[in-house]
Amino acid sequence: MKHRTYCGALNASHDGELVSLAGWVQRVRDLGGLAFFDLRDHTGLVQVTPDPHTPDLREIVAGLRHEDVLEVRGVVRRRPAGSENPRMATGEVEISATSVVVLSPAKTPPFLPEEADKVQEDLRLKHRVLHLRSERMQRNFRLRHRLYQAVRRHFDEHGFIEIETPFLVKPTPEGARDFLVPSRLHAGRAYALPQSPQIYKQLLMVAGFDRYFQIVKCFRDEDLRADRQPEFTQIDVELSFTDEAEVQEIMEGLMARLFHELLGLEIPTPFERIPYEQALALYGSDKPDLRIPLQIVDLTTVFAGSEFRVFSEVLAAGGVIRGLRLPGVASWSRKQRDDLVEKARGWGLSGLVYVMAGPEGITSPSAKYLTPDQMQETADALGLQHGDIGALAADADKSTVAAGLGQLRLWAGRELGLVEKGAFRHCWIVDFPMLEYNPDQGRYEAAHHPFTSPVLADLERFPDQPEKIRARAYDLVLNGNEIAGGSIRIHQREVQRRVFELLGFSPEEAQAKFGFLLEALEMGAPPHGGIAFGLDRMAMLMVGAESIRDVIAFPKTTAAISLMDGSPAPTPADQWADLHLKPLKQGE
């Protein structure tokens, strides 16, 4: 097709030009003796009207239906004075068509692309092509494309090279559930799809490539969420002879560049560094949304010696009392306050104690259990202004209080309209513990992954308190979403041995599971570290979507099913047999 012109860019400067357009019928307006239709391509819409001197065209236009695919030839004309459409980018002009060819007729679609965002999501997923035709989705994927390109430029300019790593890899014992790929050639053996290229990128460092990156699919067989799909895309990065500061600086440069090039926004760097413990204390989360201008305040000392049983029992058990300011809600009804207490129970709290700054000064529904000094100190510590309520939570377990008030903080941000609009607030979370105790397994697990370097001084200092050892790990958080996580890795065989020991792996186990990495560490491994970004989440935030499904072309439902193609599909017995398998429950 020769010299195709795009619809969206036409304007009065093209007046008189002969053009050939191709696209979809968006809407037909047939007035009888006169007719118009809007033609849509990936650039936008333009109005077409048949040239009055080609009468046979009138019939073709009368028969046009939504989403028919056309080739249109004609002349760009300024519209008659008074009939311009200022709400349309191409509203100054129209195409006076001399030829309209239906390249492909469309049957009546279940919904129109321009109305797709209003229909139920299962229908949109089933007829994915129609949804993807919508202007919003087209825009989303074009931004995602520009994201890929900017990422590649950034890392290329910083000396990183793109190397592909295998998709058929060795199953990993730790971490998320693997997707398994049974081997046909070797009965009883299986590959796994990679949860991330973690070990391979470390091997590339040992191999002397110095700096690597890859935009790569990763696979995790875990339950889904708005921001989690079983296959997702990482920007995977690793560099040699580096440290936390250098990794973070390069990634801050990447973020600044992406926001500048893709959205025209200048974001300040460096980003705030928040120690993990502090994030939990102030925001009740290790991925705080800094757009919400509220912080949790510790009030434990205010209530030392309190005779209020809700507090005294918690204090006796070594627990904490913390509070959050809720701005402007002092006029709430009793019912509204009770409803929030009910919500708080859902967040794991045993309840909420309120202190109010109302017309009668500092008051509380629990006033008879609290001294005036305690209420005043609470109001002061929380910074209550006239009209605010302080919500207090107490629990013997401080992480319960942190998590509950963290949820309350998010609720307040959303429901009280406190979230700063149009803002992108980044921060680094640092000083993670290296290990977390898993009560189910009765052992410590790597909080990040088993190749994360501990702070070596901590390793020496706390031989008997593994939970005090910090990891050289860092997460990048944007508006309450973890968008990247990384660490400085272990490059010394002996340190790796000690970490495996802390994780409860015997030397034989470690050898069987990660022997190829351990061997590499013995052949001259440079100090190295890196990070991996969740590209889908970045794209979601940058386009303002609520779910990564809106930036993934063909996503799965929360039940991990593709409504479009029906995967996973029942599979015939002979195909299973090739893999030396037989399903316990026959799906087919």
Added chain:
RNA sequence: GGGGUCGUAGUUCAACUGGUUAGAGCGCCGGCCUGUCACGCCGGAGGUUGCGGGUUCGAGCCCCGUCGACCCCGCCA
């Protein structure tokens, strides 16, 4: 595995306290219409109220189960 929201025409929604023949907008079909742009006007077709069971004289509505979509907790090194 657990909690929650939703499911009525192709689609988006309505239908009082359980009560006649389940309605409306858009879309679809037919007709009219020479400057529309959410074109307008006239007429029409279109329903297993997700599915199964129960209560009732009577169920879209109440109860139980089930299926599906979405949100959250667990899980996600």
